[in-house]
Amino acid sequence: MAREDRLVPEFYELRVEQLMDKRAWDLPILEKKDDVSHILSILGARNHIWVVNNKEDKELIGVITEHDVLLILTPKKFPSYVFGMPDIRSIQHGTAKTAEEVMHRKVISCKSDDKIVDVLNKMTLYKLRRLPVLEDKKIIGELTLHQLIRKYYDATQYHSII
Amino acid sequence: MDFIASILIVLAIALAGRFLSEKLKQPGILGELVLGAIIGNIGFMMKGGELILDPVVYNIADIGILFLLLSAGLSLNLTEFKKIGKSSAVVAILGVIFPFILGYIAAIWFGFSHITALFIGSALMATSVGVNAEILLELRIIGTRLGSLIMGAAIIDDIIGVVILTILVSVVKTGYLSVWEISVFILLALLFILLAGLLTKEKVSGILDRHLAKVKLGRESLLIMGIIVALLFSLVAENIGLSLIIGAFLAGIVLGQLSFFRGLKDYMSLIGGGFFIPVFFVTIGMTFDFNAFLSLGGFASALLLVAIVGKLVGGGLGAKLTKFDNHESIGAGVAMIPRAGIELILVKLGLEYGIINTEIASAILIMVIMTTLISPPILAKILRR
Numbered sequence: 308m309a310r311e312d313r314l315v316p317e318f319y320e321l322r323v324e325q326l327m328d329k330r331a332w333d334l335p336i337l338e339k340k341d342d343v344s345h346i347l348s349i350l351g352a353r354n355h356i357w358v359v360n361n362k363e364d365k366e367l368i369g370v371i372t373e374h375d376v377l378l379i380l381t382p383k384k385f386p387s388y389v390f391g392m393p394d395i396r397s398i399q400h401g402t403a404k405t406a407e408e409v410m411h412r413k414v415i416s417c418k419s420d421d422k423i424v425d426v427l428n429k430m431t432l433y434k435l436r437r438l439p440v441l442e443d444k445k446i447i448g449e450l451t452l453h454q455l456i457r458k459y460y461d462a463t464q465y466h467s468i469i
Numbered sequence: 470m471d472f473i474a475s476i477l478i479v480l481a482i483a484l485a486g487r488f489l490s491e492k493l494k495q496p497g498i499l500g501e502l503v504l505g506a507i508i509g510n511i512g513f514m515m516k517g518g519e520l521i522l523d524p525v526v527y528n529i530a531d532i533g534i535l536f537l538l539l540s541a542g543l544s545l546n547l548t549e550f551k552k553i554g555k556s557s558a559v560v561a562i563l564g565v566i567f568p569f570i571l572g573y574i575a576a577i578w579f580g581f582s583h584i585t586a587l588f589i590g591s592a593l594m595a596t597s598v599g600v601n602a603e604i605l606l607e608l609r610i611i612g613t614r615l616g617s618l619i620m621g622a623a624i625i626d627d628i629i630g631v632v633i634l635t636i637l638v639s640v641v642k643t644g645y646l647s648v649w650e651i652s653v654f655i656l657l658a659l660l661f662i663l664l665a666g667l668l669t670k671e672k673v674s675g676i677l678d679r680h681l682a683k684v685k686l687g688r689e690s691l692l693i694m695g696i697i698v699a700l701l702f703s704l705v706a707e708n709i710g711l712s713l714i715i716g717a718f719l720a721g722i723v724l725g726q727l728s729f730f731r732g733l734k735d736y737m738s739l740i741g742g743g744f745f746i747p748v749f750f751v752t753i754g755m756t757f758d759f760n761a762f763l764s765l766g767g768f769a770s771a772l773l774l775v776a777i778v779g780k781l782v783g784g785g786l787g788a789k790l791t792k793f794d795n796h797e798s799i800g801a802g803v804a805m806i807p808r809a810g811i812e813l814i815l816v817k818l819g820l821e822y823g824i825i826n827t828e829i830a831s832a833i834l835i836m837v838i839m840t841t842l843i844s845p846p847i848l849a850k851i852l853r854r
Binding site: 361383385393394395397399400401402412413414416426428431432 | 508544546548598599602604609611612620685686688689691727728732740
């Protein structure tokens with residue numbers, strides 16, 4: 308218990324760059340104009356896709372999660388009150404054809420020098436399991452809850468926390 | 470009736486209304502309105518007096534209006550909105566002008582005052598996008614050119630409705646002011662709208678998001694913060710002579726652009742759609758007075774007729790002008806007929822400001838119920854051909 312008492316504050320103080328996955332080439336990334344079939348193909352194996360303007364500059368403009376695909380795959384049903392702009396995206400009705408049409412535009416991100424405690428708070432507040440790491444709007448890596456759990460668990464097993 | 474009993478009755482009506490609507494494959498709002506109207510009138514008939522709810526229930530309904538508009542603003546995706554074609558704008562504008570003029574003329578014909586006629590005309594303008602969306606989905610039209618035209622036009626209609634309603638309320642409030650005071654009002658109103666517009670710019674929302682990211686909040690606190698912003702916008706709008714609803718609507722658009730408030734729409738849907746908004750719809754249904762309606766039966770029929778003809782001609786003509794064929798144009802016209810949104814807010818405000826009486830409110834409510842009921846089957850029949 309004493310070790311955990313010490314470990315948790317240490318873990319909180321770590322920076323994103325110390326734990327993030329820096330293999331940018333291995334990240335699930337699509338361009339905004341990519342077809343919906345690409346999305347389905349990637350999400351068959353991964354949990355999310357980062358959407359960029361184009362793969363050269365990697366400017367992050369959105370994210371697609373399994374939940375977004377669930378929304379366009381499920382038979383469309385409107386809520387009791389449709390007042391304003393209804394969400395009409397659907398694979399069945401051909402209203403979700405490209406990554407840009409499926410993605411979530413409001414991406415919650417972190418920076419490489421953010422503290423892990425702040426990342427955890429963000430994940431809790433927005434119910435997220437992964438955050439992109441950005442530098443000048445460009446995606447340079449990602450930090451997932453899996454990585455955080457693994458690192459913390461390893462540290463409890465007398466490995467270095469970093 | 471005390472507060473708890475009043476709110477219990479209203480929520481029970483809302484739940485039963487939604488359940489019935491789902492069974493009968495009708496929009497949820499219709500069940501709440503119709504059951505509200507029935508229970509309201511049964512109370513009247515049985516007791517020989519009105520079913521009097523605790524006044525606080527009506528305050529809750531007022532908050533329901535704010536939450537409705539806040540949710541509408543939050544759901545307005547500006548990027549998607551900018552993609553709405555010019556043809557939708559033509560259909561929306563003509564679909565607003567025709568019913569407005571016909572409604573105004575009909576009201577004047579029946580001897581109502583100029584301002585009441587303006588209110589009645591405005592009550593015919595907006596289209597309820599949700600009513601026909603299910604039919605468009607069912608017939609696989611929603612992703613087509615016609616589907617986009619109808620959905621786009623209905624969204625623009627809603628926005629025009631909010632703006633016109635705001636202008637009307639402002640006219641009512643500032644009607645007896647001097648030219649100088651009216652100039653100050655217009656200047657302040659423009660400044661307020663410009664400021665809100667500026668806050669929705671990508672660069673500005675980006676800067677705001679960067680600063681807000683430093684604020685550490687729980688989910689509940691985020692909801693409170695969203696509501697505070699909406700109330701603040703509403704209060705400013707109210708104080709400069711605009712209406713509360715435009716404030717809430719603009720707050721929704723502004724907050725909807727910020728990543729920090731991601732999730733607010735869902736929280737609002739729970740708190741608004743699960744409590745405040747149904748209270749508004751049920752209480753507005755309860756304002757329906759059967760006896761008052763009968764005394765103005767001729768006007769109610771005329772209102773229903775001009776509501777249908779106005780949208781059919783305006784929306785249809787708009788579609789025809791933007792190169793849709795006759796069949797599609799009629800479909801577009803019919804799709805624009807249902808009203809079940811802004812007009813209900815208009816009824817409440819009209820009654821509060823004394824511009825309309827219970828008879829007119831009842832006639833508008835019947836128009837809302839009838840247009841919502843008849844439009845989907847007619848649209849399905851036309852588009853299936």
